[in-house]
Amino acid sequence: MSFFKDLTQRRFFPVALLACIIIIAIAIALVKLQPKMTHEPSAALVTPVNIIEVKPFEVRPAILGFGTVEPDILLESKSEVAGKITYVHPQLRNGAILPKDTVIIRIEQEDYQLALQQAQATAASHRAQLREVELQKGNLQTEIKIVKKKLNLAKVELSALCEIQWVVEF
Numbered sequence: 568m569s570f571f572k573d574l575t576q577r578r579f580f581p582v583a584l585l586a587c588i589i590i591i592a593i594a595i596a597l598v599k600l601q602p603k604m605t606h607e608p609s610a611a612l613v614t615p616v617n618i619i620e621v622k623p624f625e626v627r628p629a630i631l632g633f634g635t636v637e638p639d640i641l642l643e644s645k646s647e648v649a650g651k652i653t654y655v656h657p658q659l660r661n662g663a664i665l666p667k668d669t670v671i672i673r674i675e676q677e678d679y680q681l682a683l684q685q686a687q688a689t690a691a692s693h694r695a696q697l698r699e700v701e702l703q704k705g706n707l708q709t710e711i712k713i714v715k716k717k718l719n720l721a722k723v724e725l726s727a728l729c730e731i732q733w734v735v736e737f
Contacts, residue, residue, distance in 0.1 A: 648682070650674040
């Protein structure tokens with residue numbers, strides 16, 4: 568304890584400070600004077616290999632399998648129109664894969680055209696009925712205006728008659 572007490576006294580302080588500076592200077596000099604390290608690639612890591620030049624070519628993969636194959640997606644299609652089928656694609660069968668935009672079946676168009684014409688006639692009839700209802704609506708609105716004017720005239724006549732009757736009584 569007395570040693571530390573002596574260090575903290577004023578007379579040993581400059582000596583201790585000088586000793587610290589000298590130690591730090593020696594440490595810096597040792598670090599600076601050290602030779603720089605150079606990295607050399609290791610010869611042991613190189614492995615000799617043989618190479619073969621290859622040319623690209625197409626390979627068609629073939630899969631050989633046994634068992635039952637089930638489709639991932641099962642297509643159940645229903646006709647939106649009625650009619651007789653006139654054409655079926657010759658390659659159409661269970662599990663067949665056909666190209667995009669292939670005509671699979673054709674349905675006779677007579678029934679479809681007849682149904683289309685009936686629907687168009689019904690639509691035309693409904694449009695005519697709508698026009699008739701709109702005309703009736705316009706006529707009724709005009710009639711309402713006329714009746715309101717008659718009502719206002721009747722109110723004026725009633726008030727005039729009430730005034731006349733009131734004058735006659737007095």
